[in-house]
Amino acid sequence: MSSPQVRKAVRRGLAHEAADKVRDAIFAGEFPPGSPLKEVDLAASLDVSRGSVREGLAILAQEGLIRSEWHRGTTVIELTPADIDEVYSVRAALDSLAARTAQTRADPAALAELDRCVDAMAAELASGNGPRLLALDIAFHDAIYAAAGNGRLTAAWEAIRSQVHLFQLSRITLGTEHYRARVVGEHRELAALIRDGDPEVLSQVAEEHVHSARRTLLEKLTVQVPLTSG
Structure with a gap:
């Protein structure tokens, strides 16, 4: 199963740019609540480094939009x-x-x-x-x-x-x-x-x-x- 497609970041290596693109993809329904977010796949889709993706995901975690748990990895928050x-x-x-x-x-x-x-x-x-x-x-x-x-x-x-x-x-x-x-x-x-x-x-x-x-x-x-x- 292919990973959801997201828009490539305009500028390389910028955490906020990566965060913006992943956030846009979540709001576009590419990653529904509960969906996994994998650094390696996102880095390839966005055409940025894994480090930039990691920092971008940290921004989204601060917004409460995603969660990272050791046994589940990083996922979009679920609606409970x-x-x-x-x-x-x-x-x-x-x-x-x-x-x-x-x-x-x-x-x-x-x-x-x-x-x-x-x-x-x-x-x-x-x-x-x-x-x-x-x-x-x-x-x-x-x-x-x-x-x-x-x-x-x-x-x-x-x-x-x-x-x-x-x-x-x-x-x-x-x-x-x-x-x-x-x-x-x-x-x-x-x-x-x-x-x-x-x-x-x-x-x-x-x-x-x-x-x-x-x-x-x-x-x-x-x-x-x-x-x-x-």
Whole structure:
């Protein structure tokens, strides 16, 4: 069985370049959750040294996107109930704080960027491209953290961002109906509340936005893919 193909790195020997290419491949579905990642195969696919791949994988491990265990080697993280609950619970708390902070700090340009992201989501709905829609979704939340202007808060978001992306990708892979029906309306509501809304309502909406995604993912996995205990 041939190994999944990934784009060759543009620059040789750079760990971040290797990490970017492997991350892209994971998000493209080339390496589903639980898939092994072998240094020698990745080095050949990316046309970089094994040392660069090893350092790149270390970057992805710091992001929580992959795990290395002596008896299993390096694998893409799997979706277990415990992992899903942990990631989405942390995200709910961070997103709530980011939204409330952005509400007090966002300038007109930052607010306009939120609207631009939502408009792009609305335009993308007709294409049926779930991964592209998800990329715009993540960009919207990146914009909220940028508007909040808190470096440590942004660093906390970036620590789980790749895991959130993978989990959300799994959610839409299992079925896009729920996601597509709500994605534009929920993000437009968040943008409106950040612009001029009650802070407590904003906090509740931001948290429910995340918990709704968590519940949907767990339900779909339970029905379509037996979950391992975690």
